[in-house]
Amino acid sequence: MRSRVHVLFVLAVVLLLGSCSVFTETTNTTAPAPERDRLVVGVGNAVETAPLRLAVADGLFQRGGLSVELVELKEGDDPVSVLTNGEVDVVFASNVALFRAAGKGAKIRLHGEAYVAGTGSMALVTLPDSAYTDPGQLEAPRIAVPSPNGLGSLTSRSVLEAAGVDPTKVTFPVIPFDGMVEALRTGRVDAAWLTEPHLTAAQTEHGVRLLADCAHGATESFPMSAYAATEKFSSANPRTLALFRELLAKAQQRGADSGAVRGELTHLGDIDDVTASLVSLGSYPQVVHAERLQRVADLMHGAGLLSERLDVASLVPKGELP
Structure with a gap:
């Protein structure tokens, strides 16, 4: 009997030591390093990209192990072309531009939402003395937009149709923002x-x-913009982009502090103190939410901007789907 107890005791000690060895090995295992330590990111609208810009400026990405170089896109640039031509690794663009490109076959992946509209974030305006005072007043209004078949025409058609205007009768002259007045x-x-x-x-x-x-x-609460990379770059650099998403989420979290965003806008673009203090701010999502973004794709499909319904979830890295 004592011999049997002794054997069981020895066996228990061996198993315990073995399990400790397993736990020690697991604990000491380090995750593979990112494929690269630097990303070039194309950015546009200062309000919509404010959290990313602030995070890069104060070293959040650098401290997290990723150097991010920001490249300013001009108003007339096609962000998807800039991305697919290899001028940047990740690009900021309107969701409409990204989904329109995806609908035409561009292989892209979404690695972060940038901005969701809040009340007054985008609007149709007229001059103070204009006789056009009600959105349903004109049968065939001419609406200035900065790009063809973009976010401007999509959302304008939606609000005008809600006011009783036939969206097929609305025309959209393309005019830069600084020429609209x-x-x-x-x-x-x-x-x-x-x-x-x-x-x-x-x-x-x-x-x-x-x-x-x-x-x-x-x-x-319309999703306006996002950050994307090509499918090829995403497949070749999964750990780098996972780190980018992690750090971007921390940056976007800072966007909840509207005072901080307003206080820094004057340093991020050609925005004076008065404008920075008065801008209507939306929100800055911390993760890509496919269901939220699907609203954009479905509205585009209904408006004829997409020939077929686009499954936005197919553009999101599988591990990032909520």
């Missing part, structure tokens, strides 16, 4: 679609009047 003055367009900070600047400098809030109704 002049286009209103000369009568080239009836209204202009503006986003922040251009919207607040036009209100304070030219007294433009709000005709319709484009973040209302079907486009309330």
